[in-house]
Amino acid sequence: MRTLPRTTLTALTLTLCAALATPLAHADTPAPTRLTGTLDDGATWIADVPAAWNGTLLIFSHGFGPTVARNAPSEAVRLDLLARGYALAGSSYDPNGSMWALESAERDQFQTIDAVTAEIGTPARVLGVGQSMGGLVNAQLARDGAGRIDGALGLCGLVAGATDLDNYQLDAEYTIARLLLPAEDLKLVRFTSAAEAAATAQRLTDAVTAAQTTPAGRARIALAAAYLNLPAWAPGQDRPAPTDWAGQQEQQYAWFAQGILSFVEGGRFAIEQSVGGNNSWNKGVSYERLLAGSVHAPQVRALYRAAGLDLRADLARLTAGAAVTADPAAVRTAERTSSAGQGLAVPLLNVHTTADSLVPVEQESRFGARVRAAGDGALLRQAYVERQGHCAFTTAETVAALHALERRVDTGTWGASATAAALQTSAVALGLDGAAFIPYRPAPLTVGRDGRG
Template sequence: MRPRAPRPTAARLTRTAVATAVVTALTTLAAPAAPAAPADTGTTAHLTGTLPDGATWIADVPQRWNGTLLLFSHGFGPTVAQDAPSDAARTELLTEGYALAGSSYDPNGSMWALRSAEHDQFATLDAVTAKIGEPRRTLSVGQSMGGLVNAQLARDGAGRIDGALGLCGLVAGGTDLDNYQLDAEYTIARLLLPGQQTALVRFGSAAEAAATADRLTAAVTAAQSTPQGRARIALAAAYLNLPTWAPGRTAPAPTDWSGQEEQQAAWFAQGILSFVEGGRYAIEQSAGGNNSWNRGVDYTRLLAGSSHAPQVRALYRAAGLDLDADLGALTRGAAITADPAAVRTAERTSSAGQGLSVPLLDVHTVADNLVPVEQEHRFADRVRAAGDGALLRQAYVRRQGHCAFTTAETVAALHALEHRVTTGHWDDAAAADTLQRSATALGLDGAAYIPYRPAALTVGRDRPAYPAHH
């Protein structure tokens, strides 16, 4: 077990304000709500406890336990114990005989709880097994930010867990996240709010983060009314790795550039920047400062590496705008620097991909607005570089939204992971067609697994080198 990192020295979160903003954004953006714990019944035992750091844990154990314990890592938001990704998934998993457990993480710190999450999950495992006995098998499952926690458990959990299932995981880590989000925020501020001072990093309060989100969102809303504004929105969306397929819409054609931008604008209109800025504030609180930077970033080169570059170029031509001029202005004005200690803390607490010790299956929707599917590309590169590519498999669902999986898709992925743990081989268990057949055969709520290969993440920085803030 890795030692627990010290508590942040930065000021604590204004938790009520941030929690309200985050929960509102999650609801607006169709992220899953926190599942409620089921009441005790004659067939399921519901257990609770508290860890030394104040984190709480829960567990649900069916009367006919199949011997497998699922350790669930929840996503970003209020630090409340959860043991399944949704109510429906919990019901199905308990019906199949799995025991479920999960912690809140440390409730006294930031909602970006990476400084305590891995430690608290392992401590939860100890606490639960002390009450129910040693499981025949332990599998970790993580969702969103919890997918990053899950990847850390898969890295460090040899002898504690046997395999891991990641759902919509934020596996590129906190610094990559903050950096590509900074590129998008900076583009909106510089090109759509020229001459105005807009705080983008080092937020002093939740209110300051929310004010930035409101200002940037209003700028995008206003810009959508002109061809020039829409072209610049597309540029910001490219840096944000924002999908071109929004909820309730038909996916636009590959060369329907204006249709793609319209759906990206719909994501902005639904409040994605409120989530971005609230998340940045929480990460800064956890890391003890700003862990992102754009000084030295070449925005021309950055766009050239984006899968959205053809769309941006086409919309700039149609609008009669000089793309090179905008990119040059962005590059010349890039002056935001990082706090070295915060970068080091985020690297230590909020990253993964430095190797795997157990098999990991990651599942992602192809149009994820909050954790872009391109994060899986970045993560896989790191796992392969560590020599552990054979332990990793990734699967994709053709759907819009963050963590928008059916229960059938989740359970089928779990069964595929179990195949790997039982046999020692993936075979074709994690292939799209196999997962689709397995999920459909469950007769639950459908499935949409497809063969897919994500594009590279547009981030333009390698870690851990960074320009220092003085």
């Protein structure tokens, strides 16, 4: 396959723009070429290269789960992007350790770019795409990738990093254990096995299920949900009214009933494996102050009043009993491997659903503040889709966001391309599966620590 130097970018862009108008391949279009390989650490990589390659290579960073190479967020997106002429690549990350493979992921993705380039020639440009945990990897590529990638698109990215994640999840787990299981000394951190983490998840879930049957229990569940940054809008349901406190709590409970705590505890075990210990803590945390900063505080106060419970007493009990300390070395390792808030070297567009239970949209406010503090706010844009669920994007939304990033790379300025209105218009014009971009500003992340111990 011919080599495309970066100096051909202008001509290539014109060709690409023409191709976007008629993106879908005909039935007789040759199948893409599948390439595979293995990196020095044992990570595998895959790449799909269409016969009519448009010169852009997309490096996809997959989310938390088995360390298996993937090169697109979904099969529908993969097929659509191949039909539009993009080459797609991605690595498994190192398969020999934790599924929280942040120790190797960034390195493996850069090495995958090198390996694929050796096979197909120099791309006109390389763009990162990352989903969920891979959104954190993708943000790291955008931070460190000057000269190696040209821009990045994050989808439902866990961009606040591992320590913020484990800290606010600890607050929710601790609240459930302390208020709903006060007689038990339930293990919440430093799991020695996946089975141990699963047992804690099951006990916490059972406690929530039992508590949902009483007004007092529902109020305390709402308090835990506030600390978890859990949305009050669940899949398959209409959004509750702004002051429908009971309806909001029912939908938060629906997330618990679907097993969110199993994912939380399983993820905690994997992160602890990766960073070498417990990187979260609550000693010294004021749970009253923490609630005061939550967007869900009015709901919690209303439900406590309705149940005849003393909220101040519960908050004081939580603060008094908060004794979990972090392992300093684990915090340092998490800061080194599993954070991305140190700035940007290339443009990054992050897209998030407004009601994401696993990676709350509030993570975007935390990440955005860090990027701006580093002086790189001009390189970042964040867009939002009004929908429930984790990474619940349509193909049209993903492709439209990619096109907005490309315009930024081509022109050197965002202009209006990454606004909600422009993204919605672009996505609908694709004639695919619909879109729901909206103007939105996420609330601050309820976490109450700086993420560094």
